[in-house]
Structures are given as structure tokens and as C-alpha cells.
């Protein structure tokens with residue numbers, strides 16, 4: 047069956063003006079499609095532009111350039127009326143559920159608010175029934191409705207945030223590091239909940255995270271971000287089994303393997319130094335990975351975004367056509 051595109055991002059840029067003449071290129075030309083019903087994972091280290099990409103896609107930030115097309119419409123060119131409708135279809139779940147829930151509101155009020163704003167379930171009794179249903183959908187119960195956020199654990203608070211995001215029955219949810227602030231034991235529960243809700247409600251997710259191990263479990267396809275760019279994009283399994291970009295290889299090698307025999311034998315690629323600033327980005331990923339050989343080429347020109355295997359895209363000079371034969375072999379040997 048042909049994949050149906052729900053959201054299409056084309057050469058999207060979001061730059062922040064910092065000082066007089068200083069521009070921070072948080073997102074600097076990213077392109078990908080998200081298919082109906084899938085989970086698209088966006089991963090990369092802190093500061094690479096994942097959240098900014100998500101916020102620009104949902105229209106919380108204006109774009110600097112490029113476009114985001116959702117259900118055939120350009121998100122940044124909607125009329126006020128269209129915007130209102132659009133916000134019903136696209137929701138966001140945040141990293142810190144405590145900060146995103148009003149501490150002075152009860153759970154009932156928190157979940158009710160988006161419905162009130164959009165005039166859904168005007169009948170109070172029906173709305174309350176809907177709130178109870180949403181609480182049950184996320185593994186809480188109706189007794190929780192009159193309590194306040196501080197009375198809940200981190201995992202439960204994230205469930206409240208998810209219930210609120212579901213209140214308008216959206217098609218698409220951006221989950222921005224939804225499990226990073228939670229205990230490891232609770233993380234899997236929230237991931238399982240998100241998966242179950244996806245199946246039950248036919249949801250499409252953009253799942254933003256810095257931790258590749260968890261992203262693998264939930265994502266169908268993954269885009270790897272580095273300093274405002276996507277450097278590799280493919281199906282989740284393919285990315286784990288055959289990572290092409292040295293940066294992806296380095297991120298993967300940082301994930302611990304539970305089997306000590308395998309863990310002892312494998313070679314780790316350590317990312318070197320602090321993550322460089324997008325205010326003053328280096329050319330390529332050479333300072334973070336071991337790809338010393340590509341340094342000269344990266345400084346000269348940006349690598350081309352190309353499909354190396356079926357549905358497996360990468361932007362890296364290691365895969366340039368002109369680098370056939372000995373040069374290419376040498377470079378590949380040096381990063382593996």
C-alpha cells in the first residue's frame with residue numbers, strides 16, 4: 047500500500063536574530079514527509095534544533111523560510127479561521143509535564159480547557175463524561191479528575207498531558223522529549239501508552255528525543271539531526287542495522303548493550319568535545335566524530351542529500367559519487 051503523506055516539510059529554516067548582526071541558525075533547511083499513522087522520530091544531541099523544528103512545524107514559531115504542508119495546506123499561510131481548526135488537528139506533548147500543567151487547575155479543568163475554547167461538548171454533563179473517558183484512555187480514572195497536578199507522580203502527570211492533547215481528537219501529535227524527565231522504569235510505560243493510543247485512534251506522531259534507544263522502539267522512521275540539519279533519514283531498523291553517517295554511528299555506539307560479552311568487544315565511537323554552537327558552526331561533523339578525512343571537503347562545500355539505499359537518505363561526503371575507489375575506501379576505513 048502506498049504511504050499517504052500527512053505532513054510535508056520542505057527546506058524549512060528557523061533562524062533567530064541574537065544580537066545586532068548575529069543569526070543563530072537553529073533549523074537550517076530540513077526536508078521530510080511524515081506518513082499517516084506512522085511515528086517519525088527526530089533525534090540528535092541537545093541544541094541541534096529538534097524542538098525548534100517541532101515548534102515551527104506546528105506553527106508556534108514563524109518560519110524563516112521553506113514550508114510545512116499539513117493535509118494539503120501550508121501551516122504558515124493559514125487564515126485565522128483555518129488556524130483555529132488546524133490547532134484542533136495538531137497537538138503537542140511536552141518534556142516537563144509539571145511545567146506545562148497549570149498548578150492551580152484541577153485535572154478536570156486542565157483537560158476541559160481546550161474543549162471549552164473550541165466549543166466542543168457544550169453540555170457540561172457530556173463534557174465531564176468525555177473527561178472521564180479520556181482519563182481512562184490514558185490509564186488514570188475518574189477519581190483523579192478533581193485533584194491537582196502536584197498530587198501526581200511524573201508518569202501520571204505525563205498521562206494528564208497526553209489526555210489534554212487528546213481532548214480535541216487530533217490527527218497528529220508532536221511529542222517533544224515526552225519521557226526524558228521520567229524515571230527509566232516509567233519511560234517504557236508511557237511509550238507503551240503512546241503506542242496503544244496510536245493504534246486505537248489512528249494517530250500520527252513526531253517523536254522528538256536525544257536518546258536513540260527509546261526512539262528505536264517507537265519510531266517507524268528516524269531523522270538524525272546535527273546542528274540544524276538532518277544528516278540521515280531511514281526506517282528505524284535500517285538506521286540501527288546499517289547506519290551510514292559517522293554522526294549516526296557515533297550516537298548509536300553510545301547506547302549501552304545489556305549483554306556484557308557484546309559490550310566488551312564492540313568498538314565505541316566517542317563524540318569529541320562539547321557540541322559546537324549553531325552561532326558558529328564548524329563545517330561538517332568532523333570535530334565530533336572521527337571522520338578526519340572529510341574535513342577538507344566539508345569545509346569546501348555542503349554534502350548533497352542523496353538516497354543511498356532504497357528509502358535511506360544521507361548527507362555526507364563519504365558517499366559522494368566522485369569519491370570512488372581508493373579515497374572512499376580510505377575514508378570509510380577511518381571512521382569505522
Ligand SMILES: Nc1ncnc2c1ncn2[C@@H]1O[C@H](COP(=O)(O)OP(=O)(O)OP(=O)(O)O)[C@@H](O)[C@H]1O
Nearest residue numbers: 062070072091092093094095096097098099256324
Ligand atoms: N526562542 C529562541 N531564541 C533564541 N535561540 C533559541 C530559541 N529557541 C532555541 N534557540 C537556540 O536554538 C538552538 C536549537 O535549540 P533547540 O531547543 O531547538 O534544540 P534541541 O535539539 O531541541 O535541544 P534540547 O533537547 O536541549 O531542547 C539552540 O542553540 C538554542 O539555544
